[in-house]
Amino acid sequence: MSMSAVLVIGGGLAGCVTALELASRGIGTVIVEKDRRLGGKVRDYGCKAASRCNQCGLCIVGDLWARVSEHSDIEVLTESRLVDLIGTKGNYKAVVRDKNGSRVIDGISDIVVSIGFDGASSATSAQVQYSGGRGVISGLKLEQLLAQRGRHGIFDEAPSRIAFLQCFGSRDIQEKAPYCSRVCCGYSTRAARVIRHHYPETEITFFYMDLQEVEGGTYFDVLKKENIEFIPCRPVSIVKGSPNRVLYEQPGSGGRLVEREFDLIVLSEGIHPAADSDRIAEICTLGYDRNGFLKTISDSGKTGIYLAGCVSGPKKIPEVYAESLQVAQQIWGGVR
């Protein structure tokens, strides 16, 4: 390993982009990844092109994981965790633990914290059940279905009625997530367009409070033209059964409750701080913003500790990509 390596904590999109950019400039990096493989959540995402590209940003990723694993200046430690960090900028010592025990990595100049995020899974997992195009699924599960789609469709059996429940685990004080997750409008409406492309007959309904991140009013019109229905309300609950039903207050009816049947219900889950946040915050001396995401408490240029990706708040794929390149550039500027 070279004299001054950069330690990257988390080998998802942000970590891999940063590591690859640094390595391509001759700076050795070590990626500590808790999972068995690189890629984090993005690796499971599916393409959102319908008849043409819908610009979800996934194409930026391409064969990033292969390029990172094959790069001679990047060492990837899988199934590993950072357990301690000692030192100052330019001379950090990290203790990393994997299933065989602990090891100390010396001579680390800078640290990139890119531990990503967790889905709103605590709220989601209680609800989900799925088989063959029927049930209740999380947004991530829909991504996986899209990733595995074939020429003729996404589901084993075409659902005739699909509901999307927006802001699931976002804008929700009980979930301790009062913020907007910024990505759910984008992925769910794009996914809906893929579904529309393959299943012209399927009824698609969105229950929403506020569509924040759709690219403007014209996009909203495009969706409506594709026969996607939008109901402005947050449903009261999902009533389990066969088929499942959504219980909601009819907008403008003065509080009349309505139940509607759906074959498939998609929970457009949002972005929550990673479960590892607290541990990493303590080890790396980081603070929290008002929503519980990590933030640096002093200048990264001085501490040598940088944040990249959704660890500091919800971001879209192109934003993570651009930010990671910038972090790499800052570190490279400092090391030089």
Added chain:
Amino acid sequence: MRIAIIGKSPINEPLKERLLSEGLTPVLVENINDILGVVGQKGDFAIRTRYGDVEAGYVIATQGPELSNPVPEVPSLPLSGSSVQNILDKNAKQAVLLLDYPDESPGIMTEIALKKAAELARKRVNVVCLARFIRTSGGYLEQLYREARHFNAVFIKYSELSMDCFENAVVIHARINEGNETISIKTDNLIIAEKISAGEDIREMASRLRIHLDDEGKASGDNPFVFSAMTNRKGVFALHNTSPGLTNETKEMIDYTIAAIKMEMAAGKNSGHAVVDADKCALCYTCYRVCTHAAMAPDPNPDRSAMMNLEEACYGCGICVSQCPAAAVRLTEAGMEVKPEMAMKGSLKIFCCENSAKLAFERAKPELEEIYDKVDITPVSCGGEITTAGILSALHRYRKVLVAVCMDDACKHLEGNKRAKRQVLKAQQLLKSIAMDPGRIEYVQLSHAMPRVMAETVIEALG
């Protein structure tokens, strides 16, 4: 390193300062009509002007927005064009900020409206902000929104709106609560978000800088969703009609652009590019015309009457290779034409774009294990490199040819996939004209994240 700023924009000043603070030298050419063209490549551009050449390593095109009042018949103040002090000087007790009327306001107006609403509300003006879309999801905007709310600014979302004008006041009727209620607000201080359009010069600018514009008149990059300031021409960046002033969004754009320039400066020599054979070149300018990256130029050497490739500008997409009528262009890195034909492995030849279909094929390997011996795959750097001749010559050796390229709107080189499609259609027509089965050539568009689509297509093509 000299960085040329071309165009007139309110961000020129802050951009200049940032460049200086980064140790770069800004050179300003404000009037686009002074420019005849920009020649050369990244690191070594020459801007030809009426007054002589200006040399610069990189170019940032800035295009100031044109602001206009969307409803001139209604007496109002412009949102970005009037200062808070102006409104306060009128001793205003109340003000209405109107966004998204009659069409959706540009995103940047939200930030301006939130700031002005907060400032006015802080000075005890009753502020009502009417908008069809209140987009505050970015961290910074959320904070501004909270601040404005804290000082009692009221935000109302409407679905439809009409206005009655009186001598000194306007009455606004807004459908709210998803169209279930109507409210009327009277105001003598109506502040309307302006319409922003690309300046009229934008097309001139694009043609002189040889950068590509999308349907909305914005410069679009090779990979439009990566980095919005990038253009199809390496080393030329576009910060276009972003906003009337320096907002957080523009600051970020400037940061990204400077970071990108520094990275370009540090990048090594480009190895994958096109090479022109000067003996074969007929100087027909086809490559100059079809190159989406402005990487072809006439050779300045008077002894050689030929085109040349600007190596640092070239992406090695091969569009010029497939389009050159004299077969005078080749690629330095193995492509469709230069690669010696692999031994015939079986019955299907696949020409696939390395950005999409090749990666999908690799991911689909587990599913394709059984038929792996029957296919021979040639990745090309872009579908644009695929030729009718190449497809037909493959048919001598293979029962079938599959051309697999990127989805519409996803080509990194803007139109390589469209060119591939044209070549496939041409080849199919030729087959038809000699009574051969055009079905021997198949064509599919997909993304790298569609492995099963790739597997199914290959299996189906094998029959």
